[in-house]
Amino acid sequence: MLNMNEGSRQDTVALMAELGRKARAAARPLAIATAERKHAALVAMAEAITRREQEILDANALDMANGEEAGLSSAMLDRLKLNAQRIRAIADGIRAIAELRDPVGDVIAEWDRPNGLHIERVRTPLGVVGVIYESRPNVTADAGALCLKAGNAVILRGGSDSLNSSGAIHACLVEGLKAAGLPQDAIQLVPLSDRAAVGEMLKGLGGSIDVIIPRGGRSLVERVQSEARVPVFAHLEGICHLYVDRSANLDMAVKLAVNAKMRRTGICGAAETLLVDRAVASTHLVPVLEALRDAGCTIRADDEVRAAFPDAEPATEQDWRTEYLDAIISAKLVDGVAGAIGHIETYSSHHTEAIVAEDAAAVEKFFNEIDSAILLHNASTQFADGGEFGMGAEIGIATGKMHARGPVGVEQLTSFKYRVRGSGQVRS
């Protein structure tokens, strides 16, 4: 593996272009590979991950040592760390993807025309996917396996912190490809950790990348949005809202608020802002905030809320735009569902919003008028997840409106083409 310090700008451009050419060349045989062959490759990958556990742990120990030396935060070190259990989870994840239905060749729709033509819309792979992610080494396995299942070649660019761990996992993926007789260039890991490599991917490697999937924080997403010259499945932050309507069942509102915020605070589906209908300020506001506080959550609120719940810290305008990813929630009173919709349309990242209500009309208005990827009624925002949607594994939650929106699973990693069968028809 190349050391980042050796590679000059030119070396990076040349190496990335070569990666692109190899991926494009691998994409075609992969696109027409049978479901059985792809399944066999995935099973072999999982077996290799299990068999080569020690190798992966040793590589991870190297990354951990470098990370401690570089002074990574304990949170980042925890994301980077692998152990026997996490490696088992990675192998199990690949096995689960192997057992998903193969989407390639699915007839999505078909119809007949009056002139006798029979038209089918059929699923096809996208081609070459570029995935740019940060420290979690398991993304190497998840993204590689999902892209393969959909018949796509993939170029993986992990974080520099996890270069050794990702390299060891990638070696197992390549072993699986070889074992099944698939081109080993179908899953490539960028062996460079310099920014220039990412820049080259965002330019599309001379037409070799069909779509970029960024998995990371705001700085990565912003860089992708400004530099990308190829389609991107945008994954913005999740500024998710939970709205408690005047018709809400109080016990349910308390239970949902605590779960939406506190079950896991670090995921994009975690609630960041609580909106309560002013009409039930006297009955619902305080019990919900008390439950959050008792669960260890800090509350930031406007003056009106703080008057009723003095434990809350003052919120600034910035709080309504902040994804805390922490045990903090912003809270505000609004005038009914219309007020909630107005606040959400102004501040939401259009990821996931939930309404707690018994009034069907309020729910329909919330569902119809809010344009976010996922809207929930009487359920926790933390269900915003491909697995919870029954899609199997996911590569993220897309907040863009093109092609993929919401959980990006194996079906969202496909395109389609039309097959038209005739008997000599000419157009008049």
Place this chain on the structure above:
Amino acid sequence: MLNMNEGSRQDTVALMAELGRKARAAARPLAIATAERKHAALVAMAEAITRREQEILDANALDMANGEEAGLSSAMLDRLKLNAQRIRAIADGIRAIAELRDPVGDVIAEWDRPNGLHIERVRTPLGVVGVIYESRPNVTADAGALCLKAGNAVILRGGSDSLNSSGAIHACLVEGLKAAGLPQDAIQLVPLSDRAAVGEMLKGLGGSIDVIIPRGGRSLVERVQSEARVPVFAHLEGICHLYVDRSANLDMAVKLAVNAKMRRTGICGAAETLLVDRAVASTHLVPVLEALRDAGCTIRADDEVRAAFPDAEPATEQDWRTEYLDAIISAKLVDGVAGAIGHIETYSSHHTEAIVAEDAAAVEKFFNEIDSAILLHNASTQFADGGEFGMGAEIGIATGKMHARGPVGVEQLTSFKYRVRGSGQVRS
């Protein structure tokens, strides 16, 4: 209407930004407008086009006079010209769009989860569409009406040659919006013909444009691909192939070749290259080429074909990459379906390809291994059209693989969101 020579760069930037703000503001009420209201607007637009025919003809006469003065080719002047019949066709086109099913709110898929959650995937508008097109003024009506049907606001930037004609048609669209009580900013026409206006649209007008649809020649498409900072429904040229397999019925091959090339030579679905299986060179090649020649088509071929058909002109490497849009076809012998696939994967723009064959295995191989938007068996490539597919009107044929591929009709102008209904579920 502003004169292009008066507007400085700054004026253009400011005016375009204002157009974007207005479109974004109009998009939300439009997204939740009822099907009835959108239908009423479209009917009123068609009525206005019919009633204001003379106004449109006068504006078009102005464009024609300017065009002749500017020395436009007769082909371009013909595309620009409007008459009573063409104006009737424009009004009929809008009425046809009015009668299409409204896609917004359609439940595309729904399923239940073991925990009792009910999940629906529902069609939504895309938001704000930017359409950049060239001289045909009817695109103003087609694109405006299709985007409205799908609940999208649209910013139309027509060619400078048709500025007056498009302005007169646009006035009728706005009249229809007003009559139905929809925001008149939902369909805006860029009143500038300078390149800078296009540049601003390609930058997305500060987040006000969700997707760009370019309708035009190679130079426009290339500019869009290099400058666009927002998603694009790519419309590359149509380098479409017709392959005559050894199992082809000769009469059918002759009939399909003549129709695919000569019915209309100026559309993107016209065949540009004829591939004949070497196994039937002695029986099928000459009759097909003779029929094309007798229909007035020039043939450009490699030496092997010219030995059998001396009327053919010599083809250069460039011919295999050329969209003639004229009564010219390139011709080549290939080794069976595998040879045809190899040639197509090398030279095709992945728009539309057809196979003439009786052998089911050859057809399946052609259908499975070629990654073009539309593949046809025993039918003319000229069926590559949204109307012929039964989609009603189309805004073009997308050759990209993201979101829309093939004919871009009203459904392809939509996105989707998820609605999840629960009864208090929390995630464990």
